[in-house]
Amino acid sequence: MAEPAAKRRLEELSAEAEAALGAARSSAELEELRVRYLGRRSELTATLRSIRELPAPERGPVGQAANSVRVRLEELIAERGAALEATELDRRLEQDRLDVTLPGDPPLPAGHLHLVTQIRRELEDVFVGLGFEVLEGPEVEYEYYNFTALNHPPSHPARLPGDTFYLSDDVLLRTHTSPMQIRAMESRPPPIYVVVPGRVYRPDTPDATHVPMFHQLEGLAIDEGVTLADLKGTLREFARAMFGPGQEVRLRPGYFPFTEPSVEVDVSCFACHGTGAVGSERCPTCKGEAWIEILGAGMVDPNVLGYVAESGYDPERVQGFAFGMGIERIAMLRYGVPDLRMLWENDVRLLEQFGA
Amino acid sequence: MRVPFAWLRSLCDPGLGAAEVGELLTMAGVKVERLHRIGVGDPAAFVVGRVVEAERHPNADRLSVCTVDDGSGEPRTIVCGAPNVAAGQTVAVALPGAVMPDGTELGEAKLRGVRSSGMILAEDELAIGEDHSGILVLDNGAAPGEPLAAALPIADEVIELEITPNRPDVMGVYGVAREVHAVTGAALAEDPAATDAPASGSDHASDHASVEIVDPDICPRFTARVFEDVRIGPSPPWLKQRLTAAGQRPISNVVDITNYVMLLLGQPLHAFDLDRVRGRSIVVRRAREGESMVTLDGTERAFSPEVALVCDAEGPSGIAGIMGGAVSEVSAETTRVLMESATWVGPNIMRSSRALGLRTEASARFEKGLHPDLALAAQRLAAKLMVELCGARLVAGTIDAHPRPASPRTVAVRPERIGSVLGEAVGEDEVREVLQRLGFETAGDEDVGSGRVEVSVPPFRDGDVQREADLIEEVARIHGLDRLPASLPARRSAVGRLTPAQRLRRRLEDALRDRGLSEIVAYSFTCAQALQRLRLDESEALRIRNPLSEDGALLRPLLLPGLLDAARRNAAHGRAGLALFESAHVYATGSEPAASSSPRGGRPADERHHLAGLLTEAAPATWRAEARPADLYAARSVVEALLEVAGVPWRADRAAPGAHPFLHPGRAATVVAADGRQLGWLGELHPLVARDWEVPAVAVFEFDAGALSELAPDADERGYRDLTSFPAVTQDLAVVVAEDTSAAEVERAVRAGGGELLRSVRPFDLYRGDQLGPGRKSLALRLEFRAPDRTLTESEVAGRRADIEAALDEIGGGLRG
């Protein structure tokens, strides 16, 4: 049996509508097509309404076909409508322009940590990584902790008012972070691994390399069998972390009242990679010496441990090393700051130079 | 300490250059400061010559035209201006092209019409001495044509050393030679003081003079020798050159001998003209109040009673260990010399030298502490030179005031211990070898293998080496610290981490930075004027006894002055929009008593870590809005953020009158913790303070970071809590209250009425208007109600309204509309 004419007509209608929808150029055009093909007066609606009038055997197939055409066209319209809307929105948004080259508003300016804080934190993190705790202590200090228990004899010149700020006969501004060695050991038995950052004071008239206030970082490690070789290894790790891989350290004999043996520690010059020369010129950073003196250190003097014997520091059982470095010196070396005084002028233009 | 290299090499010559020897010394702990070249350029341009003829210059009375035999066979014509030039002299000749010590190059020249090819030299032209009165006449048998360098020390290097306070022994060239010997093993010359000069005559030194030590606590030893028939004159060139190279001016043979012995052995001497020592007696004592004297440099100096003096029968004749006096100075007429070689107390010399502002070669040595044995060693060497160079007769005997002689020190060292300190084993043989080279004596073979080495300490190291640890250092520095391996400590049970307080402080600093504030570091010092400008009582601040200036005489009790200084300076640069903070200690008087023994952890001052900030703008100018100057709320928003970071509940109370006198009295708040503890303050700077400080209007805040970390909850306390999934109900209220009722009072009342379901109260508008009536304001609040276990109904929330109204009624307020 040939297909009913009604069903053929539905297929023609479907094809025609699909082509028209595909060619629709705007949402308005699409709406017109929707009314034409699916509206109350559309041929499809008429067909659906007139199914009852068909011969009984045709009603089913024609009805099904008409319905599926309707569903299909509705889907097509929704699909095409979404695409047209997105395109039209983009076209509108394209016109809604801002000048992206104007600054943000409200502006969020970057603040900066002081260079000394940046270096201090970096040092703290390096030594925390090496197993050291960070301790802090008072800046107004007893002469006992600053000198006496650090094995400075009563006549030691550092005690003179020309080298130390005094508040009273036995109270002073600490001249180094070393008094915390004694305070730390008094407060707990060995083993002890600590670093102590902080401000220190000396009555130096300010010039390019002297200021009456500066910052140090002290280190102290006391345990069974801690050796000078351990000091060297620890400081080599520090040098590599702060100045770059491949750095070497060199120990030279030195003199401090509270360490024995005392050493001066040099790091290989990072500016000339330990060659002493930049191109054909003498390296300005190390003055051609290939090494830069960076800190003082040594094995803690048995006399110092004697002052904290009650806390369990028996020089025959435990020993260890101490070191002290100037934080500004590291800042000056690393960033080429030419004059210490600039660090305390707090000129915002300088503060801004150092990121972080 | 300047060490002429040729002199050093004459005592110990390892066959290395000055730079290499310097490097070895540095690595052994005697640090080379600089290396100098002194004297002439290429010595090949300097020869010995003989003056064959010396005729007066035809055109100049003061010049001579000399014919000089320079060994080449060709006579050389040199025009010479020296008055003492004469035929037959053996002289020092510079040939054309020679480079002189000052760097100038000698050319051929025509002098008043006569061609001169070369120069006959005076000693100053060779940098040997300072004499320019005539040419140098050589009398040591040098032959014409010989290199001048073979006859005279015309070119040298000088190693300048930095000496640590514990090493007076290397303040002498022989001590430095001993170090070179210890490091290299090269032979060391015999001790220059090993032998004495022969005395002659039947008299004794004590027949000529007497010595009395009145204050033995300032003078452990005073020795004196007497010389007669002394012929004062210039020293020979070799001696002058050594002194000049070492930085000392040659003066006369006797004075030069005292300096030479000091430079060689490290023990300073002083020569008196015995005939000018009044009463022929020496008295060593402390200065008397008001006493003064003219020193050798021609300066009149007054003394404090701490200064040690060497006096004669009538008064001071020298400052002990620092500088002699003019009264008994050796002069050209001197024929009898009293030679002083004494030992002084280091700290006393150091204090006197500082107090007098007079630091000399002698004081630099005495202040490090010299051993009394050195005094006699120096006498022996000086006597030999006095006899040899001044033709003097040494009178027998030494006057020796030595009240408390000490016996030699012995110390034991365990080689195994050296290894355990260094982290690298050092054999017992090496230990003995190193110590012997350094001048220590080690006991005989009987204790070899006992694990201990008994060591006798030589006098010149007695001050520094008294314990096993000191001997370990000696071995270590010669063994070579740079050779040590690098290892890491075992770190048993040690964990590195920041404390919670340190971590919190970092977070607070970071929060400030992230809000656009830049960190400053200001001096901890302040001054009375600065505190007065802040209307604070400066008498409560800690005072430094010896400040560099009055500007820095106080320790700051708050961080604000540093921020204001920084603001003023930056504003002076034309910088607008400042946002600064500082994180540092502040200081207040503590209650700790004086402490001579251990204070057992006590602290002498009340020191706290503060965070403070300063803002000139709440919001900067932009292309679509004006800048908003900073006000109280700008400071408050920063503080809110910080306390949120810390997790510390807090409130801002209106500041009590006078509590923060530097703040605008109507725009000042005290930051208070939940327990009532004051954490800090915030507000706007008082306009008059801003004017006095020459800063723009600013909002400021400061609080105690230490207190904050004490109140901050531990991470453990911040345990997990279920997030409620039930929705909140919000309700807006407009509360009308009297103008001087604070938002905090309103909030307290609303919370009291709202009950525990009321989770948050947030002001979102403040309105004043005619319809409210005079002296009234309306505060709009958004309330959020929430229950942990159920969804609240509108009616449940509405039920709280009556209670809230009742609570508001108690503070004179009500709901609007």
Ligand SMILES: [Zn+2]
């Ligand atoms: Zn370099």
